Amino acid sequence: MAADLKQLMERALGDLQPPAGLLRAALAIEHRRRHRRRIAVRAVAGLVTVAVAAFIWGTVSSSNNAGTATLIPASPTRTPDGLIPLAQRRLAPGLTGTSVTGSALTAKFTQSPNSFGGNPVTVINFFGARCGSCRAEMPQVVDAFRLYLGNPISAGPPSGINFVGVDERDSLAGARSYVQRAGLGYPVLFDKDGALQRSWHPALGVPYTVIVDSDGLIAARFTGAVSASTLEHTINEIRLDDGGGGYPVGQGALGLPSAVVNGRTITLAVANARCGNLPELQFAVVSVRVREDVAAVHIEVIAKPNPAATSNTNAQRRCGYTGTKAITHTMITLRAALGTRQLLDDGGQLIPIQPGRTG
Amino acid sequence: MGVGKRRSGVVGDPDDAFEAFFRQRGAALFRFSVILTGDENAAADLLQTVLARVYARWAVGPWPAAPDAYMRTALVHAAGQFWRRRSTSREVLVADPPETVASAVPADLPLRGALLAALRRLPVRQRAVVALRYFEDFSEREVAQILDCQVGTVKSQAHRALRKLRADPQLAGFFDTVMET
Numbered sequence: 001m002a003a004d005l006k007q008l009m010e011r012a013l014g015d016l017q018p019p020a021g022l023l024r025a026a027l028a029i030e031h032r033r034r035h036r037r038r039i040a041v042r043a044v045a046g047l048v049t050v051a052v053a054a055f056i057w058g059t060v061s062s063s064n065n066a067g068t069a070t071l072i073p074a075s076p077t078r079t080p081d082g083l084i085p086l087a088q089r090r091l092a093p094g095l096t097g098t099s100v101t102g103s104a105l106t107a108k109f110t111q112s113p114n115s116f117g118g119n120p121v122t123v124i125n126f127f128g129a130r131c132g133s134c135r136a137e138m139p140q141v142v143d144a145f146r147l148y149l150g151n152p153i154s155a156g157p158p159s160g161i162n163f164v165g166v167d168e169r170d171s172l173a174g175a176r177s178y179v180q181r182a183g184l185g186y187p188v189l190f191d192k193d194g195a196l197q198r199s200w201h202p203a204l205g206v207p208y209t210v211i212v213d214s215d216g217l218i219a220a221r222f223t224g225a226v227s228a229s230t231l232e233h234t235i236n237e238i239r240l241d242d243g244g245g246g247y248p249v250g251q252g253a254l255g256l257p258s259a260v261v262n263g264r265t266i267t268l269a270v271a272n273a274r275c276g277n278l279p280e281l282q283f284a285v286v287s288v289r290v291r292e293d294v295a296a297v298h299i300e301v302i303a304k305p306n307p308a309a310t311s312n313t314n315a316q317r318r319c320g321y322t323g324t325k326a327i328t329h330t331m332i333t334l335r336a337a338l339g340t341r342q343l344l345d346d347g348g349q350l351i352p353i354q355p356g357r358t359g
Numbered sequence: 360m361g362v363g364k365r366r367s368g369v370v371g372d373p374d375d376a377f378e379a380f381f382r383q384r385g386a387a388l389f390r391f392s393v394i395l396t397g398d399e400n401a402a403a404d405l406l407q408t409v410l411a412r413v414y415a416r417w418a419v420g421p422w423p424a425a426p427d428a429y430m431r432t433a434l435v436h437a438a439g440q441f442w443r444r445r446s447t448s449r450e451v452l453v454a455d456p457p458e459t460v461a462s463a464v465p466a467d468l469p470l471r472g473a474l475l476a477a478l479r480r481l482p483v484r485q486r487a488v489v490a491l492r493y494f495e496d497f498s499e500r501e502v503a504q505i506l507d508c509q510v511g512t513v514k515s516q517a518h519r520a521l522r523k524l525r526a527d528p529q530l531a532g533f534f535d536t537v538m539e540t
């Protein structure tokens with residue numbers, strides 16, 4: 001009975017084979033699942049990797065007596081757009097090439113651990129004159145450049161912000177005329193086949209913007225178009241992380257008052273120095289960053305529109321926000337952070353903060 | 360990437376080892392799955408799912424002492440879940456278009472259709488007993504172990520399954536021919 005059933009089943013199936021590609025499909029399922037998990041694990045492992053990379057990097061840079069470290073051959077980790085936490089920053093590769101005007105350009109990013117903003121923060125904007133979103137983005141980059149009065153790449157003063165453009169996959173004539181027309185006041189490298197971007201992982205195309213901090217580390221990256229206010233905010237954050245004053249000092253109309261809050265010394269830094277020069281604007285203290293590792297508590301100051309002024313739109317755009325809601329919101333942040341509504345300036349004068357009534 | 364280092368007995372790339380295993384045992388496992396499910400397509404789905412699951416395990420940990428038996432057990436357990444999940448939308452398939460792939464052992468396609476149809480009419484558990492006890496020739500004790508039940512249960516399930524297959528009008532003729540040859 002059992003024997004004939006077995007015989008029957010074998011006869012029915014013969015040497016029936018599994019469908020072709022079954023194993024490959026099965027492995028693909030598992031690989032995909034594993035890949036998804038790996039992304040999550042990477043987020044955690046990233047910190048460890050970077051710690052190791054930093055160690056290797058330290059070794060590399062100390063063996064290089066010039067102090068110029070080479071790119072860390074770490075596994076490429078995809079980091080999200082925007083500011084990269086200090087511990088996860090990697091050394092920037094250099095930039096070497098010919099500018100659209102035909103002069104040779106070289107940028108080296110060196111590690112200078114003890115420098116107090118020893119190297120200029122550098123903004124590198126990869127674009128193509130023929131790419132629509134790059135052209136749309138360009139006025140914003142130029143705006144940010146003008147805000148910081150960008151300096152030439154190799155001769156920037158320590159406190160300055162360097163801007164470099166990289167025009168890729170373009171004709172030289174087209175690149176030249178575009179750079180002129182768009183009013184790019186900073187050096188622009190010409191990179192015919194887009195080879196330069198490859199070392200700036202992840203090279204995903206244009207527009208792509210990278211900011212290198214004063215230690216020569218990639219501190220922020222933006223894939224796709226970036227706004228002037230985002231650039232500005234990020235640059236300010238990077239300068240703050242550098243351990244310096246954070247914001248361009250002495251350029252604003254307000255100067256830099258200090259304040260004492262709950263026994264702490266507070267430096268009021270002007271975030272949007274340029275906004276201070278615009279007559280139609282007033283200033284308001286809107287947010288506070290408390291950094292225990294830095295002696296001072298930094299207060300971000302941004303401009304708020306003067307209700308009496310007739311047109312604030314342009315100024316508001318330049319200062320990186322619109323409307324009054326943002327101010328009210330950050331005001332509340334300030335109160336929560338300090339537990340007080342009183343800020344004193346240098347001369348012991350009260351800086352009034354009136355949440356909800358600033359707009 | 361760096362997985363599979365801890366695997367004992369098998370060296371090299373985990374994918375290679377797994378592929379070698381599949382090349383050797385894949386066809387037999389697939390036929391077992393066909394009996395287990397009573398349907399070629401469902402068998403392919405089942406086998407693929409289980410392969411992915413088992414591969415995940417074997418790629419990082421040690422391989423079991425008897426990978427073949429491990430696979431069969433995994434298939435039986437997954438088949439239960441597989442049909443449970445699909446119980447509401449279970450398709451009853453009609454005769455498959457015959458495979459055109461040349462076979463070394465010519466299969467009796469009408470018999471296959473009848474047999475699989477009859478198997479599909481059995482409950483999952485009885486099909487599992489048929490697959491393990493009569494197709495794979497496991498002992499009743501081993502079947503009980505795999506199905507995690509009493510030996511008595513295996514006996515009764517096997518008995519019922521056989522009775523049903525015997526009584527199947529489509530299969531009846533084939534049983535006779537087997538007896539004759």
